Amino acid sequence: MRLNLVLELLDVPGQLLDVLKPMGRLGANIVAVIHQRDVKTDEGRVPVQITIEGDEETLNRVIDDLEESGIQVMEVDGVLRREKITTILVGNIVDQDLKDTVNLLNQLPGVRVADLDLKMSDQPERSATKIVMEAREGLKLDLLNKINEIGALKGFLVINEI
Amino acid sequence: MRSDEVILMKIVILGFGAVGQGVARVISLKREHLLDKYGLQLDIVAVADRSGGAVFDQGLDPELLLKTKNETGKLSQYPDFGVEGFSGLEILDKVEYDCLVEVTPTNIEDGEPALSHMLKALKDGKDVVTSNKGPLALSFTQLSEAAQETGANFKYEASVGGAMPIINLAHDTLAGSDIESVYGILNGTTNYILSRMAKEGSSYEQTLNEARELGIAETDPTQDVDGWDAACKIVILANSVLNLERTLKDVKVEGISQITPEAMALAKKEGYLIKLIGEASQDVLEVSPRLVKEGSPFAVEGTLNVATLKTDLAEDVTVVGKGAGSIETASAILSDLLNIWKAS
Numbered sequence A: 001m002r003l004n005l006v007l008e009l010l011d012v013p014g015q016l017l018d019v020l021k022p023m024g025r026l027g028a029n030i031v032a033v034i035h036q037r038d039v040k041t042d043e044g045r046v047p048v049q050i051t052i053e054g055d056e057e058t059l060n061r062v063i064d065d066l067e068e069s070g071i072q073v074m075e076v077d078g079v080l081r082r083e084k085i086t087t088i089l090v091g092n093i094v095d096q097d098l099k100d101t102v103n104l105l106n107q108l109p110g111v112r113v114a115d116l117d118l119k120m121s122d123q124p125e126r127s128a129t130k131i132v133m134e135a136r137e138g139l140k141l142d143l144l145n146k147i148n149e150i151g152a153l154k155g156f157l158v159i160n161e162i
Numbered sequence B: 001m002r003s004d005e006v007i008l009m010k011i012v013i014l015g016f017g018a019v020g021q022g023v024a025r026v027i028s029l030k031r032e033h034l035l036d037k038y039g040l041q042l043d044i045v046a047v048a049d050r051s052g053g054a055v056f057d058q059g060l061d062p063e064l065l066l067k068t069k070n071e072t073g074k075l076s077q078y079p080d081f082g083v084e085g086f087s088g089l090e091i092l093d094k095v096e097y098d099c100l101v102e103v104t105p106t107n108i109e110d111g112e113p114a115l116s117h118m119l120k121a122l123k124d125g126k127d128v129v130t131s132n133k134g135p136l137a138l139s140f141t142q143l144s145e146a147a148q149e150t151g152a153n154f155k156y157e158a159s160v161g162g163a164m165p166i167i168n169l170a171h172d173t174l175a176g177s178d179i180e181s182v183y184g185i186l187n188g189t190t191n192y193i194l195s196r197m198a199k200e201g202s203s204y205e206q207t208l209n210e211a212r213e214l215g216i217a218e219t220d221p222t223q224d225v226d227g228w229d230a231a232c233k234i235v236i237l238a239n240s241v242l243n244l245e246r247t248l249k250d251v252k253v254e255g256i257s258q259i260t261p262e263a264m265a266l267a268k269k270e271g272y273l274i275k276l277i278g279e280a281s282q283d284v285l286e287v288s289p290r291l292v293k294e295g296s297p298f299a300v301e302g303t304l305n306v307a308t309l310k311t312d313l314a315e316d317v318t319v320v321g322k323g324a325g326s327i328e329t330a331s332a333i334l335s336d337l338l339n340i341w342k343a344s
Helices: A015-025 A056-068 A098-106 A140-154 B018-029 B031-038 B062-072 B088-094 B114-123 B133-150 B167-173 B188-200 B204-213 B228-240 B261-269 B326-343
Strands: A002-009 A029-035 A046-053 A072-076 A082-091 A111-119 A127-136 A157-161 B007-014 B040-049 B052-055 B082-084 B099-102 B127-130 B179-185 B272-281 B285-293 B304-311 B316-322
Touching (some): A002 A056, A015 A056, A056 A072, A072 A082, A082 B261, A082 B272, A098 A111, A098 A127, B007 B088, B018 B040, B018 B326, B031 B040, B040 B088, B052 B088, B099 B114, B114 B133, B127 B326, B167 B326, B228 B285
Parallel strands (some): B007 B040, B007 B099, B099 B127
Antiparallel strands (some): A082 A127, A111 A127, B040 B052, B052 B082, B179 B272
């Protein structure tokens, strides 16, 4: 059987090779690789489409191996593996320990803070931060609850997506 | 083609502010059309405002009602048929009518006097059409049970989203589909403020003042900017569209006063806008600022309202329309009156 994967790789030399090598080692055939370095995601990563062939067990092993080694598997056969969740927090972002805020989110299994933007106001309590997170499929509701919890704890206004 | 038989519907209008006057104007504007197309004649047999009212069982002249209100500010000055100090309940007791149009100023504390007006009419077996959010958001179950007991019609399309069709859309047009959730921009004032902030990069306070000067925000804008107006509407949708027994106190409400230009700028950078969204489903009942994608149906500007119904069969159905305005809101009341006539 064949499987179409969409991965997101960091734009540094050797990334693609690091992804492809283990595939061959695990016994999957690589059918096609579409890799355009000049197309980037908002976070500056490079999306790569890879089609692999093999028996089901092998292909599952490949996906597990990719995820274990920290590669962002975004889609498998058109099904999203990871959801991007954007939130904006308004309040005294820095005084309320931004590092701690990020850590609290990263502590959730399957969740990773992928991008963060901060805009300071003349009045510190009116500053805002945008946080983009990636969560494994199905974790979105837990994550949104966690964000609201952090917001309540630190006195932030939480602006989630619809 | 004029129908052979003219059906008469006698209407009492309680409240003669923007919406009540809009109803009188629309009835006057559409008089011929209603007669020609449906053989329906809408007679306003009584109207009341704070001063008292005007009562005439042969039908008051809508244009003269508007003229009297504009010139004197008091309906009790209506030539020959004006009465001072006539209360709404007295009118409902003494006047013979078919349908009450309840459009008194909304009250989100206890729903009065509208709640008593509507309960009395429904208990007397009279149909009720209203735009009045307060009593619906506080006592929806009580009102719909009162209607069920006597078999009277109880219609309130105008209470949510003004002219934007949503309640009848869900009940009639989408009949057969299960509606899982509903969410929308249900308050025009806050949408105006947030749209301007996104466009101009201005502060919340500045933009609110601008909206006040333009007459878009009221002198006391608390109910709008703190989200309570939208909260009333999402409760009405939760009850009427999702069949959930909820009241205003069940809503988690967050307004827009904490939105800063910094937050707006960050949202825009990522291709988002910030909008005040009401959302209702089995597990959620809230009004809060949310991120919506630029270019999506929710990226509406100005005082427009928009709402999406998530259904099992038809998937997402989204409507956009004018959420306020005298004639616009009256259009929804007229459609309720016609639906009552059609069902009779």
